[in-house]
Amino acid sequence: MRRIAAFVVVVACVFGGAVLVRGTSADDIAERARKLHFSSIVLDTHDDTTQRFFSKSGFDLGKRNPDGHVDIPRMREGGMNAIFFSIWIDGRIMGPPAVQKALDQIDAVHENVRRFAKDMAFARTAEEVRRAHAQGKIAALMGVEGGHMIGNDIRMVRIFGDLGVRYMTLSHFYNDEWADSSTDKPAHNGLTDYGKEIVREMNRRGIMVDISHVSDKTFYDALEVSKAPLIASHSSCRALCNHPRDMSDDMIKALAAKGGVIQINYEKSFIDQGYKDAYDRLTAGAGVVGVLSEAIKKCGDDVDCTSKAEVGIERQMTEEGKLPHVSWERIIDHINHAVKLVGAEHVGLGSDFDGANMPEGMEDCSKLPKITDALLRKGYSDKDIRNILGENTLRVMEQVERVSRDLQAQK
Ligand SMILES: [Zn+2]
16 A cells, blocks of 8 residues: 555656646555445355354344454444354264254344344345345345254255255265265265255255365265355365365366355465464364364353364464464455456355454454455456455355246246
């Protein structure tokens, strides 16, 4: 910013200040970015804030909280006006208890939206997201993070859909009964036949197929079976950070070729190779799963407590110099890499707020306008930025809705 301002002053001096200096000053860009950001639909496809509704230490979505990454005041400040609340439980819980816990969380999301109806509106379609935005409200959506949560029962796909769930991640950190995970030993060679039937049922019910967390083979299987575009609700680029949770360039190209969107995850170990390597060394190669297991032991079933413990462990390691500092600008690097690879129509935002370690400068959702500002300074067009901020995901939702209507009409 300062460099551009200095350049303008130099040019003005050389020409005696008498000539018109063409170009945009730093402040002009900042103002343009602000206007662009706050008039756009800013849709984040993955937030683990739902876990906080069950926190034993108290959490109020309507108030500014001293910790965590998301609440209504900070969403307003950051212009985040559409959010997918994640429905998630540990992937080792399966069968009926998994279904029960999913229903508890789905109910908690609906209750919170009702409680804060002045600020929020529940959305089931792209059109409803746009309507909420037009009314100045935050659109609340839901995604089920992990196929284990249907309790190996395809009927739950329909029931979750009826309750408003609009995407399902096919697995979480562990393989489920019908899909292999990227962070577990392969057990099914990707998707089983039942898994493929589940993907078809998701298509029929208008539920987006989310391939974050799944193994590469599961991704390619799902891509082949699905009649609608897929999303990666919260994954980054493996070319910049070699993590199994991220997508290879080939996968990103295949996803985009079918109309899908990769929503960039801000987690430090997914966006910065140096950080990931240091983190892996510290956790003896067990990575995310190892640290998570330790934290779970201490906190029992209070997931908000687990998250806080994780943040504490991570902060201490960084302060001690065991983990490197990571700047929020790595997020821009990942957006830029994916855009160069497949174009701005196939990239979006999937922060993983309240479920991941945020890089410095992106401490919570109030910092989101920095992304728009950075992309504008890189020369991105207003249209490309609006697409990345939310329009791409809305386009996929519309396509998924169309496929669902067509498939249901065939019966
Ligand atoms: Zn996740």
